[in-house]
Amino acid sequence: MPLQPAASRPAPSVRHWLVDAAGRIEDALGPARVTRLVLPPLPAPAGKEGEFCAVQLEDGSVGLSFTLLNGTLRALHERTRPVAGAAAAELVAGYADGDGAARALGLATLNALTRRLCERAGFAPDDSVDSFGSLGLAAGDRLGMVGHFSPLIRHARALGIPVVVLELKAELVREEPGLSVTLDPQRLQGCNKIVSTSTLLLNDTFEQVASHWRHAEAVAIVGPSAGCPPDALFAAGVSAVGTAWVTDAEAFLARVAAGEKWGDASRKVTLTPQRYPGLDRLLARAC
The missing domain is CATH 3.40.50.11590 (Rossmann fold)
Structure with missing residues (x-):
């Protein structure tokens, strides 16, 4: 079957674009491995402190993902395959095509890779x-x-x-x-x-x-x-992205595991097109 002309090919979904971006980060910085997955306790405490899992990479970078969709948190607690030592790329692949638990784990890993890139490139959001x-x-x-x-x-x-x-x-x-x-x-x-x-x-x-x-x-x-x-x-038309930036990984992960408020172990940050340098530039800086 002939390839579609470039102008008529459908754009990749944001999810698949992000998986490709994670691959570009690893190509630039080298493969990463996950050292631990930290989950809030069951039943999840009220408030955001019971809603998000955290993945940490071997360089200390931490990424987060929401876990209260369709039994995701319980599925992650019941997961038998160990996460520690897993290749980050393997977990990110689950974000593209896996079930709810695999997607959450993959997105948290992808977010940790993004933090790794930002640190290497010397970029911190406002x-x-x-x-x-x-x-x-x-x-x-x-x-x-x-x-x-x-x-x-x-x-x-x-x-x-x-x-x-x-x-x-x-x-x-x-x-x-x-x-x-x-x-x-x-x-x-x-x-x-x-x-x-x-x-x-x-x-x-x-x-x-x-x-x-x-x-x-x-x-x-x-x-x-x-x-x-x-x-x-x-x-896709978004003008600002507001997220969490972990400032004290050890304190933060301990609070996630205990279902406690994150407090000063993280800060809220905002990225805008005007202040964000772009993935290409971050990769160039990091290299």
Whole structure:
């Protein structure tokens, strides 16, 4: 069968682009191995301290991923194949085509490789000014959400800003003055500012949802799972990525294992197209 002309080939999914990016990082820096996987306890504590697993590489770099999708955390606790000593590339491959647990483990490993690259390239992102991607809400905005950010909903409604929340659970759908909770992603097209959880990177919904925010003024992806190279996210219309940057790996991993708040063992950071140098430049610097 002849190859499709380049102009007509479908673009790779963000997930597969990220797996390719991880391969480029390893080609540049050399193969990496995982030294440990740290999981929050079961049952997961309330709050983000019970929602994310952590993978650490042999150089100390740490990457995170969300684990509360479809029994992922329990599956990771029940995993019998050891992670310590595994090749990072092997785990990253699970992010492309594996089940929920393999995807979470693969994304955490990919995020750890990204942190390894940033350290080698001497790049550190800016501190976040808030938890919602610096959207800068103002009167007259129309806010869309992918995921439920209760503090931001309260803030928006206090400003008189209507809010549309895209949900996956039919039982949460409702309409009330200033707030619509819907299953229909097309409703995002009426919003000029959008904030989304980084769960989109795990549940195969990124491309579908991204097709409805193309005309928004600002789109923020936020969450510890978004520690990956953001180039493909920016290309898809994202204007800011907010994530977690581990500052004290030993303290951080101990707190994850105990289900405790991360505190000063990490900080919130934001990446934007204006301040992020790009994967190609980071690879060049690291080499």
